[in-house]
Amino acid sequence: MAARTETVNEFLVKAQFLLTPMALPLLELVDGKAAVWLWWLPGHAILGLLHIAVSGSGWSEAPVLTGLLVVWCVIAYAWAYRSVVRHVVERIGGGGR
Structure with missing residues (x-):
């Protein structure tokens, strides 16, 4: 997303749409x-792991929450890689696949 913006203000406006599901x-x-649909968002996993760390209880949920975060990290990496290849590498002429 940062590669497709020309100003800091444009980046901040676009970032709001990405950060809303996190919050x-x-x-x-x-x-x-x-709600059940909120459980699948990465913010729920983060809050759950923080709650487990602070309270010291609920360790049975930790592997599930960690797995959910790993899945979101893989999705974010794939999306970022695809975006860099599409908007940066191909723009400079190095996208010869």
């Missing part, structure tokens, strides 16, 4: 109950 699990802290 949605914080609604659980306000409401007290979470």
Whole structure:
């Protein structure tokens, strides 16, 4: 995304759309109950692991939450790699695949 923006302001506006799904699990802290679809977002896994670290209980959920974070990291890496190849490497003429 940073490669496709020309100004810092443009980057900040576009980043809001990417960061909103990360912050949605914080609604659980306000409401007290979470919708099932929020469980699949990476923010829920992060908050869950932080809760386990602070409270010291719920270690049975840690492997699932860690696995969810690993899946999101793989997805983010693949998306970023594809974006770099498409918008940077091909722009400079090195995309000869």
